[in-house]
Amino acid sequence: MLVGSELGVTEGEFQPMKIAAAEAQWETCQPCSFSMFQIGGGNNDQNPDKIIAVPHLLSLLATNS
Numbered sequence: 001m002l003v004g005s006e007l008g009v010t011e012g013e014f015q016p017m018k019i020a021a022a023e024a025q026w027e028t029c030q031p032c033s034f035s036m037f038q039i040g041g042g043n044n045d046q047n048p049d050k051i052i053a054v055p056h057l058l059s060l061l062a063t064n065s
Contacts, residue, residue: 009063019058033057036054038052
């Protein structure tokens, strides 16, 4: 878990767009939520129909803060 956590922080530092694309974050947010489950939001549809998100978790995973 420690290695995975450090890799997330490193990726957030050097490749932040990769994390944003994986989480379908179309707009800048601070703090960002982590999507546990999402229906819709693909193929240029930026508004998912259903989403289960954990508030602040994506920011925690990417920055440890």
